[in-house]
Amino acid sequence: MINIDRMKQALNRFHFYSGIKIGLFSNDELEFIDKHTSTITLERKALLFKQGSYPGGVYILNKGKLKVYQLNYDNSLQILFIYSQGEVFGYRPILSNEYQPVSIAAIEYCELLYMERSHFLELLSKSVSLSNQLLASLSHEFTVLTNRMNVFAQRKIKEKLALALLILNEKFRTSNGEFTASEIKLNRTDLANFVGTSLENLVRTLNYFKEKGLIKTKGKSIFIENFENLFILSAIE
Amino acid sequence: MINIDRMKQALNRFHFYSGIKIGLFSNDELEFIDKHTSTITLERKALLFKQGSYPGGVYILNKGKLKVYQLNYDNSLQILFIYSQGEVFGYRPILSNEYQPVSIAAIEYCELLYMERSHFLELLSKSVSLSNQLLASLSHEFTVLTNRMNVFAQRKIKEKLALALLILNEKFRTSNGEFTASEIKLNRTDLANFVGTSLENLVRTLNYFKEKGLIKTKGKSIFIENFENLFILSAIE
DNA sequence: CGCCGTATTGAGCGCTCTCAACGAGGGTGG
């Protein structure tokens, strides 16, 4: 029997939530944020921005799910992250003075807050708290990306899918329970592009997981049945 | 004929140098650094620290080459980065309050500067310049890691090796020229673990590259012969 | 009912891995 805490800790090394906590801002800062943000909505499949574009500002996802992906020169697509409620993003290329390295599109209907680049930089210059939060957050993300690079470089599809499902279970979580099954609502093509395999191979591996009692499906949604065995299969620890 | 600048820009999205520039520190800060650092030397193959260990401080590599790697539970090894002269590292897990996610060992004889954790944090709390440099640096590294995740997730060995050699050519650079051939001195096992393939497959692919006139070898060292075709083969743009 | 996008299943091929043996080169001790 694997310790729940150990599983949780291991999994935290492979995905991140936004490290920005609203509670850590002062009233002045909150007022500034409120004053300088506007609301954006996106329909399912709508594009937020494209890789190579100029990073115009910072976004906070309040509702819905986004996919962050890169399109390669052979037209293959890799989904790198799924953002869910609460994620703050778009500031990284501003800080490093680069263009957007990724494209972002809505998986489902989304609501976001938007803050223009210059206002974000103004806030950052005045807020030590924000600066420190970003440093901590970016550093953790470095760890996560390092770990995932390792997984993508070496692992077999079964292992990658097992890990992907554990990550997605967190992203699609609606309740607060530990290792309760979320409804993972992602079409097969997106899931294949997230795992980094072909659609056909993904379907076959999902069937294998079903046979082994690791997951079950209802319509297109996926539910994890056996966290422990899925965790073992992912071979991250 | 591919534009040199385009190649250079594309390549910069796949590796990073330390974003910390000594020139941006004030005299006070430089004095503080000088006062609170000590020198460490490492023999070839010596371990600097192990993944899971407590991050005791920050390092600056002054001489030599380091390999940054993770050891997996099936005993496979993935080399994630090669650090060369000038690289500053070790601060990330301090900032995110984590244990070391990686192990680091010397590829060849190395000399480093070491600053204890508490002094680094003291310096950071006083230096806006350092804080801003770290934010910019970490943000760029996020881009690099994202791009590399994509490569590892999808690409064939030929493409991954082509890219790896272009990156290593920069890491092993001694002169300042653009796209001049460095002597890439890395044993085959390390190279295989960096590319993310088996030793045998690596050797075969190197031979293929030799036949095609992309590289040549002298002893164990590798020299790039045809940057343009290697770049095209890497399919990063 | 038919259409279109998505999902599933089947077959065959090619790439990459593993296992195994052999070769080269440097270092050590007789």
Next chain:
DNA sequence: CCACCCTCGTTGAGAGCGCTCAATACGGCG
């Protein structure tokens, strides 16, 4: 100085995984 050993590199053969192509099923919507 030579013989041996140990490490590292190279080559060969065979198996299995994962990809591609192709055909078929499903499901929502007009």
